[in-house]
Amino acid sequence: MNLQELSAAINMLGALCGPRGKNFLAHVEVPAEVQAAFAQLQTVYGTDTRAANPAYAIK
Template identity: 90%
Template sequence: MNLQELSAAIDTLGAFCGPRGKNFLAHVEVAAEVQAAFAQLQTVYGTDTRAANPAYTTK
């Protein structure tokens, strides 16, 4: 695959991923290991997490 083909493939995928593909994913399952790691980090950092960017919320 050359650079031009790669660029075209990325453009095609961009229609489904990221901000241009908003409302595409209905649900994301978070693995138990990730939830456990987050809970462990909360014991150190408490609730000092970054707030979600409202620009990316589902409308």
């Protein structure tokens, strides 16, 4: 799966499972390429993450 296909899949899921679909997805398979990219980023950034933006919280 290339980046364009992954982006399209994410957009499709967002359209199907938006805020009204909260807690709808029971399981999501994360592609090995994404897991590998995340592992590579962790070697640079460690476990640092940014705080969630409250402007995007579901109300």
